[in-house]
Amino acid sequence: MIPAQRIRADTRYVIQLPEPDDFGFWRERARALVQCDVPPDRIAWVEPGGSGDLFGRGDLRVPSPPADAPQIRVSRRFLQLAKNAALHSDPERFALLYRLLWRHQANGRVMEDKADNDVRRLEDLDRSVRRDSHKMHAFVRFRVVEDEGVEGSGDEHYVAWFEPDHHIVRANAGFFVRRFANMKWSILTPRLSLHWDGETMREGPAAERGDAPSGDPAEDLWRKYYASIFNPARLKVGAMLKEMPRKYWKNMPEAALIPELVAGAQQRESTMVDAGTLEFEERPETLAAIDKAIHACRKCPIGELDNHAVMGEGPQDAALMIVGEQPGDQEDQSGRPFIGPAGQLLDVHLERAGIDRGKAYVTNTVKHFKYVQRGKRRLHQSPNAKEIDTCRWWVESERAIVQPKLLLAMGASAARGMLGKTVSITKARGTPQMLEDGSELWITAHPSYLLRLDGEAREKQERLFDADLAAVAQRLAEMADS
Template identity: 40%
Template sequence: MNPTGAVSSSQPLQVASFAEWRAAARELLREGIPPEAVTWGTPEGGDLFSGAPAAPPPHAAIPLPPAHGPRPPTALLPRSMLEMLQKAACFRAPDRWAFLYRVLWRWQLGEHDVQSAADPDGSRLHGMVKAVRREEHDMHAYIRFRERPLEAGAPRFVAWFEPAHDVLPQVAQHFVARMGKVSWMIATPEASVLWDGATLHNTGPLMSSAADLDDAGEALWLTYYRSIFNPARVNAQLMQSHIPSRFWKNLPEGAIVPSMVSQAELGARKIGQVQSLGRKSGATIPITAEKAQPDREQPSSLDECRRCELWQYATQAVPGEGAKHAPIMVVGEQPGDQEDLAGQPFVGPAGKLLDRVFAQAEVDRKAIYLTNAVKHFKWEPKGKRRIHKTPAQREVEACHYWLEKELAAVKPKVIVAMGSTALKSVLGKGSVTLKDTLGKPIRHDGYWVVTIYHPSYVLRVPDEAAKQEAFSVMVKGLRLAHELLERPDTAEPG
């Protein structure tokens, strides 16, 4: 069957999509034409993404050769068989349409073993389906979108990929669901798809290679990739087996991986092993942990801190914030969920309550330095939420290094410790409790120390009267801290 509706051995029946093949195959089955009597072809420039299928010509306009052998009944295919044929139609093979028609013919004759992997044709059919599914998975995994400069009508993100099979239509639907209303384009050597945020447009090839793409943010990605690359654990053979070589050339990191692997082979692996020795677990030894650890250079910034394990589970470290030389430093326990995401202290519900306390006590938050005893968020999962978990003593002690740095830089006169964890961090180990010190200033290492409740405690108190009492204690404590600014350093607590 050619475009005018003729069937002959010299003029192939041309189809460019599964829908066209299905319509033609249904007509051929109706006329009882066996596979060996049909020659299949693909129109020039045709592929599985070439547009809407053409309607089959009417039966009266098709001259047919005489039928050979029994005519198969025109029974309906089960959904599983139809899905296998549709998936296999994406497999690039010169004889794919002829093969699929042979499978269909055999099925309609009652040879249902053709769907089994034990059958020669069934084995090939299963192999084609598996290869197409693998290509879809690889395209999902190895497409890299580059952000483009904002231009009217142009997609915001563009990607280049060279698929081995015709999987662009179904992969395009995957990214439509995944990327929402953000505009993007995926270009391949055979076709392109463009999503404008509402409609998916199918076109011919619009690019020739990944070299046509440029992304200013790619340098940042490569810097991050280098930072997470561990030369001590590199396995080049494993990397090549997990990511086929044909994908590397179009991945941004593909340009730097060979040199990093070479450096690992030339000695960087040993350096990486030395740097990681401090995190290795080992047998318990009868000395303190501080003496057991080898001497190491202390981190120069919070982002580099590995003094305890909390950094592994937090989004980021949350430093203190406030006036550079504030007379009052307020110390809380640790960042909460919102602080962990924002990278700023006291921006969540506890921070809003603290703002109310500041207002009631007539203290300007901008004149205060706010920080926490522990700089990383410690949490445990509860459903889809991250729930606060009290830091352990070893974690408080590990983070005291950063509190000492803040005290040395800010040089406050009064420290307000909010809660027991903050009090332990400020005073160190001891038997002093929050209950014993509420409303009673303490002299410690040249500072006045005032204790108040943590805002989260006030939020958790179920009884309204107790809640108001706790809020009042916080207000009085901040007013006391402000009054202590006028008290001589040599004065006795009282």
């Protein structure tokens, strides 16, 4: 580094980044340059393979900040967006990040100006990177090959090919390690390759499409499954192409069936209507539309009772989505989720864990109160598996709109509503499960279960409940900082 006292006012700096996705390197250099009062127009940020000729003989050394350099001011929102934006393929992204960091020092609220061109561009980069990561999570398809590490061993190794638009491969390695921890796999891309042997992650050089296998025997089964679950009544070709662009089709065995399935969709829909098996219309696109639809829903016996549908509530962009079983008597009367005894107990434990309920989206797996009448009282009854599975349409619609990073399912019914299968709370709690959209599902007991206990049994279960919520709070904080 250049000693602070030797910095000249007209010095131009060329910063060579070791990797195109090295946000940590950029942050360290950017902090030093800001503390040395070096304005954005005197810095060129150059990726590997790029040219540093912009400033001719620009100085490659970063100055050392003076001892009395001011502390760097930066907002949490800027850091959240910047970490993602740094993975974009735009060659000007690091210059944009430095310009906004520089402006932060004079205006700590610059990120609040939604009309600002730099802020809008940063948000666009972040959005594109998140979309690319979602595509990687959704469209990577592994093909099985024999593990060449041990000749004749018959060990299976899974290989996938993916073509990212941005520098997202390293950043998403953890997702695949968590989801396929017990597999040996490789993900090959034109940028770099990832290799997981069940214990250690290795990086490899860029690959070509021909380096990945083109198919395996399991793909016939996958194609049959995809064809069997294809619902022509929910077909929206434009939306499908937006979410699953054609560039990914060649990596997906089921994609070969799409033209034929689309062509026959109208006839298949007519057949379903004639047979009386068409269950739902198109998925609602707003929370208000879901609210209206669930009040008219009579797809299961619960909806035929003398009750009222209860919609979820909370911010539409909440990072946390809390899912319970069904409304209770008080919720049914008020039209709001979790305001009865179980909800009041939940509020106590959320506050204890440092989770702000007002920032979470709170809802239930089943939207109507299931009960049996006993005189003037309505006694709660648990929904059965078919009723939960029928109502999944609505909670999945809420989730698709809110797009939470983390879901907390409370109780076995809520867990089934999220996973489509029954799980053991004892076995599932405390360990996150990755969902297909990249969000995390955490499972715990329902607070109504705690209300049915007393003495040492309740104390024990409340400790477990508190531990689950504390883990969720910690994970939310990690997500906010990442």
